[in-house]
Amino acid sequence: MSPLTGIALKLASVVMFIAMSSFAKVAAETMPPGQTVFFRSLFAFPAILIWLAMRGELSVGLRTDRPLGHLWRGLIGGTAMGLMFMALGLLPLPEVTAIFYATPIFVTVFAAMFLGERIRVFRVSVILLGLVGVGIVMQPRLTGWSSGDAWQAIGAMAVFVATIFAALAQITVRHLTKTEHVAAIVFYFTATTTFLSLLTAPFGWVWPTPDLWFVLLAMGLVGGVAQILLTASFRYADAAVIASFEFMSIIMALVVGYVIFAEIPTTQMLIGSALVVVAGLAMAWRERQLQLQRAYGVKLVK
Numbered sequence: 161m162s163p164l165t166g167i168a169l170k171l172a173s174v175v176m177f178i179a180m181s182s183f184a185k186v187a188a189e190t191m192p193p194g195q196t197v198f199f200r201s202l203f204a205f206p207a208i209l210i211w212l213a214m215r216g217e218l219s220v221g222l223r224t225d226r227p228l229g230h231l232w233r234g235l236i237g238g239t240a241m242g243l244m245f246m247a248l249g250l251l252p253l254p255e256v257t258a259i260f261y262a263t264p265i266f267v268t269v270f271a272a273m274f275l276g277e278r279i280r281v282f283r284v285s286v287i288l289l290g291l292v293g294v295g296i297v298m299q300p301r302l303t304g305w306s307s308g309d310a311w312q313a314i315g316a317m318a319v320f321v322a323t324i325f326a327a328l329a330q331i332t333v334r335h336l337t338k339t340e341h342v343a344a345i346v347f348y349f350t351a352t353t354t355f356l357s358l359l360t361a362p363f364g365w366v367w368p369t370p371d372l373w374f375v376l377l378a379m380g381l382v383g384g385v386a387q388i389l390l391t392a393s394f395r396y397a398d399a400a401v402i403a404s405f406e407f408m409s410i411i412m413a414l415v416v417g418y419v420i421f422a423e424i425p426t427t428q429m430l431i432g433s434a435l436v437v438v439a440g441l442a443m444a445w446r447e448r449q450l451q452l453q454r455a456y457g458v459k460l461v462k
Contacts, residue, residue: 162396162397163396163397163398165396165397166393166394166395166396166397166402167393167397167402167405169389169390169392169393169396170389170390170393170397170402170405171405171408172389173386173387173389173390173393174405174406174408174409174412175412176382176383176385176386176389177383177386177390177409178253178257178409178412178413178416179378179382179386179416180200180379180382180383180386181244181248181253181256181257181413182253182416182420182421183375183376183378183379183382184196184200184244184245184248184379185248185249185253185421186372186375187199187245187372187375187376187379188245188246188248188249189249190366190372191366191368191372192360192363192364192365192366193242193243193245193246193249193360194242194357194359194360194361194363194364195357195360195361195364195365195366196242196245196376196379197238197241197242197245197353197357197360198353198354198357198358198360198361199368199376199377199379199380200241200245200353200376200379200380200383201238201350201351201353201354201357201380202354202380203376203377203379203380203381203383203384204350204380204381204383204384204387205350205354205380205384206381206384207381207384207385207388208346208347208350208384208387208388211384211388212343212346212347215343217341217343218343220341220343220344221341221343221344221346221347221348222344222347223341223344224340224344224348225339225340226336226339226340227348229332229335229336229340230336230340230344230345230348230349230352231352232332233329233332233333233336233345233348233349233352234348234349234351234352234353234355234356235352235356236325236328236329236332237325237326237329237332237349237353238352238353238356238357239322239325240322240323240325240326240329241322241353242357242360243318243319243321243322243325244256244260244318244319244322244326246315246318247259247315247316247318247319247322249315250311250312250314250315250318251301251312251315251316251319252417252421252423252425253413253416253417253421253423254410254413254414254417254423254425254429254433255297255301255316255319255425255429256315256319256413257409257410257413258293258294258297258410258413258429258432258433258436259294259297259298259316259319259320259323259436260319260322260323260326261406261407261409261410261433261436261437261440262290262291262293262294262320262323262436262439263323263326263327263330264327264403264406264440264443264444265286265287265290265291265323265327265439265440265443266323266324266326266327266328267327267330267331268283268287268443269287269327270327270328270331271331271334274331275331275334282442282446283443283446286439286442286443286446287439289435289438289439289442290435290436290439290440290443292435293431293432293433293434293435293436293437293438293439294320294432294436295432296428296429296431296432296435297428297429297432297433297436298316298320298432299428300426300428300429301313301315301316302316302317304316333345342391346387346388346391350384398448403440403443403444403447406440406444407437407440407441410433410436410437
């Protein structure tokens with residue numbers, strides 16, 4: 161393994177994912193979330209197919225023994241994507257990114273509920289810290305219910321629910337990896353979300369302008385490359401090491417939000433984001449310690 165290569169690939173994927181979110185934010189201003197998911201998935205296909213062909217895994221990517229598992233993963237993962245795109249059209253990019261950063265927290269909770277993984281005092285404390293941070297970020301938006309700005313409250317709730325669906329999708333992926341090749345998981349997720357999101361067309365469809373076609377194409381291609389870079393990063397470094405650099409997404413979102421969308425973060429948003437980042441880093445550190453403990457049989461943490 162080459163940790164530096166894995167970290168470099170992870171950081172590159174963060175840049176690509178923030179770029180994808182930026183394009184999605186532009187599209188979300190005029191386009192329904194389901195349609196945005198459709199073009200995000202459809203235009204990601206070329207990058208993914210080329211990647212599979214270059215790795216000689218195209219046939220592997222088409223072979224599966226668990227089609228219903230892929231369908232379920234695509235349904236909940238696509239729902240998470242749609243809710244996030246909806247939120248991007250209603251809230252600043254850094255806020256959406258900060259709230260969505262809570263996904264690993266719910267992964268830990270669901271792993272305990274569905275996979276039987278044990279959660280001790282340290283993880284419980286980290287989960288509570290992360291939820292406090294998310295609450296601080298969301299609080300000003302949730303007051304919109306009483307102040308008359310309900311759409312911002314809806315946006316905050318949308319991205320929060322998206323974290324839950326995204327966490328469920330990751331738990332599903334853990335199950336799929338026991339029998340399915342990574343190439344198949346990537347391919348069928350893209351195929352499933354493309355098909356399912358197309359079913360939302362009767363509920364609203366906007367014909368893109370020439371400029372919007374460029375945005376949609378860029379969103380799909382960049383999103384596909386981001387997924388490839390993230391997948392490749394796990395070949396060179398441990399998952400805990402890779403996860404510890406996820407905090408860069410919030411930093412990138414702050415920069416892009418300010419420079420591109422003129423979004424100035426509030427002090428409350430920065431404090432809440434900092435707590436979420438600390439919780440995420442603590443979770444990654446904990447996982448790394450547990451990996452070392454399993455590898456060397458030494459009790460490093462309580």
